[in-house]
Structures are given as structure tokens and as C-alpha cells.
Amino acid sequence: QVQLVESGGGLVQAGGSLRLSCAASGRAFSSYAMGWFRRAPGKEREFVAAITWSGGNTYYADSVKGRFTISRDNAKNTVYLQMNSLKPEDTAVYYCAADRQGVELGYAYRYDYWGQGTQVTVSS
Numbered sequence: 001q002v003q004l005v006e007s008g009g010g011l012v013q014a015g016g017s018l019r020l021s022c023a024a025s026g027r028a029f030s031s032y033a034m035g036w037f038r039r040a041p042g043k044e045r046e047f048v049a050a051i052t053w054s055g056g057n058t059y060y061a062d063s064v065k066g067r068f069t070i071s072r073d074n075a076k077n078t079v080y081l082q083m084n085s086l087k088p089e090d091t092a093v094y095y096c097a098a099d100r101q102g103v104e105l106g107y108a109y110r111y112d113y114w115g116q117g118t119q120v121t122v123s124s
Contacts, residue, residue, distance in 0.1 A: 001026050001027075001113075002024055002025070002026040002027075002032065002098045002112070002113040003024065003025045003113070004022055004023070004024050004096050004097070004098060004113055004114065004115035005022070005023050005025075005115055005116070006020060006021065006022050006095065006096050006115045006116065006117060006118040007021050007022075007023070007118060008020040008021050008118060009094060009118030009120045010119075010120070011121045011122075011123065012086055012120075012122055012123070013122070013123050014086060014087055014088055014122055014123065014124050015085060015086065016086050016122070017082070017083060017084045017085075017086065018083045018086065018120060019080060019081070019082050020036070020080065020083065020094055020120070021078055021079075021080055022034070022079045022080070022081075022096030022115060023076075023077060024077045024078065024098065025077065029074060029098075030053060031053055031100070032053060032098040032099060032102075032112075033051065033052050033053055033098070033099040033100075033101075033102035034051050034070075034072060034096060034098055034099070035047065035048075035050035035051075035096070035097045035098075035099065035105055035111060036048040036049045036050070036070060036079075036081045036094060036095070036096055036097075037094070037096075037097060037108055038090075038092035038093065038094045038095065038120075039092055039093050039095070039117075040089075040092040041091075041092075043092075045095075045108055046061065047061050047105075047107070047108070048060070048061055048064055048068065048081070049064065049068055049069075049070040049081060050070065050099075050105035050106065051072055051079065052102055052105075053102060055071065055074075058070050058071075059105055059106065061106075063089075064083075064090075067083065067084050067086075068082065068083050069081070069082040069084075070082075079096060081094070081096075083120070086120075086122045087122060088122045088123065088124045089122075090120060091120060091122050092120060093117040093118065093119050093120075094117060094119075094120055095114055095115055095116075096114075096115045097111035097112075097113060097114045097115070098111060098112060098113040098114075099111045099112060
């Protein structure tokens with residue numbers, strides 16, 4: 001069992017930056033691949049970024065590539081999402097998730113545990 005708690009969301013102007021954190025409790029965090037997803041008002045949940053258990057591989061949605069960076073610190077049981085050059089269309093609730101298998105990381109159904117989400121609002 002893994003419990004995930006996101007933090008770091010807030011209100012920011014377009015062009016600004018935020019850093020989201022996802023703290024994990026439970027066993028064997030370092031053996032899980034981790035992902036970030038988001039859900040904007042009236043839209044489906046969508047993949048944002050993912051990172052393998054070792055941090056050796058990262059994956060991004062085209063919409064955030066070059067602006068967002070996912071990283072993890074296994075010693076702190078935490079995964080991060082650094083978001084730069086934010087746009088109003090990045091406004092959403094952001095969720096972190098943990099995946100035991102570490103495959104097909106772009107698909108939400110692959111993930112076993114989810115956090116409650118943190119709101120990110122980007123004003124124009």
C-alpha cells in the first residue's frame with residue numbers, strides 16, 4: 001500500500017513557475033514508477049509526465065515537453081514536477097500516481113495508487 005500526498009499547487013500568472021511535490025508513504029517507493037496526470041474543468045484526465053523507478057527514464061506529453069520536468073528523490077520518497085513557462089491551458093487539478101509494473105506509463109489505468117490532487121491555476 002502506498003499513500004500519496006501532493007502539494008505545491010496555487011495561483012500563478014502566465015509565464016510563471018510552480019513546483020509540485022508528491023510525498024509517498026508506505027513500502028518500497030523506490031520500486032514504483034511515478035506519474036503526473038491532470039484534469040482540467042470539463043475535460044478528461046490526461047497524462048503529463050512519468051519517471052521510472054530509478055529516475056533513468058522520463059516521459060512527457062507533447063503539450064508540456066520542454067516546459068515541465070519530472071524528477072524523484074528516492075531517499076525522501078518524493079517525486080517532483082517543475083513547471084515553467086506556465087500557460088492558462090495548464091490550469092487543472094494535478095495528480096500523482098504510482099505504478100508497480102512500470103510499463104505503459106502514459107495510461108492512467110496502469111497506475112495502482114493515486115493522490116488526492118492539487119489545484120494549479122494559471123491566470124492570463
